[in-house]
């Protein structure tokens with residue numbers, strides 16, 4: 001069964017006829033490092049549909065974080081364009097702040113403020129947007145429920161496990177109803193069992209919140225389990241090697257990983273990764 005397709009085929013467009021929400025076009029990134037130029041990304045083209053879940057995989061150093069940081073408005077591309085809902089997120093090396101109002105970011109480290117309670121951490125983006133205390137409390141309670149932290153509103157980050165801290169970070173990113181959620185190895189530091197649980201929960205959060213997700217991971221299994229499409233980058237410079245649709249039914253369970261279809265998709269991706 002051949003399921004992987006070349007980058008420039010129809011698979012670089014969203015699956016299922018959904019409308020485009022994020023468009024990456026001809027993106028290049030060259031870092032000026034002390035040891036010379038590092039060509040991190042070359043001619044990246046990708047169209048991501050509304051509500052789609054995209055996993056970004058590839059060897060260490062292939063440019064996954066660079067691409068995510070460009071999408072997140074943290075790093076300008078050297079050339080090319082990125083648009084969110086048709087609006088350019090970079091204009092001549094300058095960030096277009098308006099385009100980022102509906103973005104949520106989650107990184108490997110939860111980055112919670114230790115002196116704030118879970119509820120205050122979750123509601124911080126709302127406070128910064130001028131939302132009143134009562135509405136913030138209500139939203140934090142709702143989000144604690146959604147991410148599986150009910151009753152922990154008044155706990156402090158030091159009282160939470162690593163998985164619980166990541167749930168709080170996800171809740172914080174969801175607090176202002178982002179339409180786009182960018183996640184850089186959010187579960188990379190968690191043990192295998194907690195990671196499985198977080199993957200199941202992220203799947204249901206994605207289904208409920210309806211946000212478009214771009215998720216960077218080193219784990220092919222995790223990438224396939226979560227994604228509608230898996231984007232594989234190859235290094236030096238980072239290019240899209242393949243875009244693989246994952247036509248497995250949702251909701252997916254841990255049983256899904258034992259299916260022949262799942263294992264075949266993983267096998268093909270591992271083979272491509274080995275080929276470099």
Ligand SMILES: Nc1ncnc2c1ncn2[C@@H]1O[C@H](COP(=O)(O)OP(=O)(O)OP(=O)(O)O)[C@@H](O)[C@H]1O
Pocket residue numbers: 031032033038039040058059060061062063064065066067
């Ligand atoms: N600030 C920087 N200055 C110079 N080179 C950089 C910088 N950041 C990243 N690079 C280089 O760009 C390339 C891509 O890095 P990036 O962190 O995007 O890869 P990655 O796929 O996310 O790696 P990993 O899987 O190890 O996190 C690498 O060769 C890296 O050394």
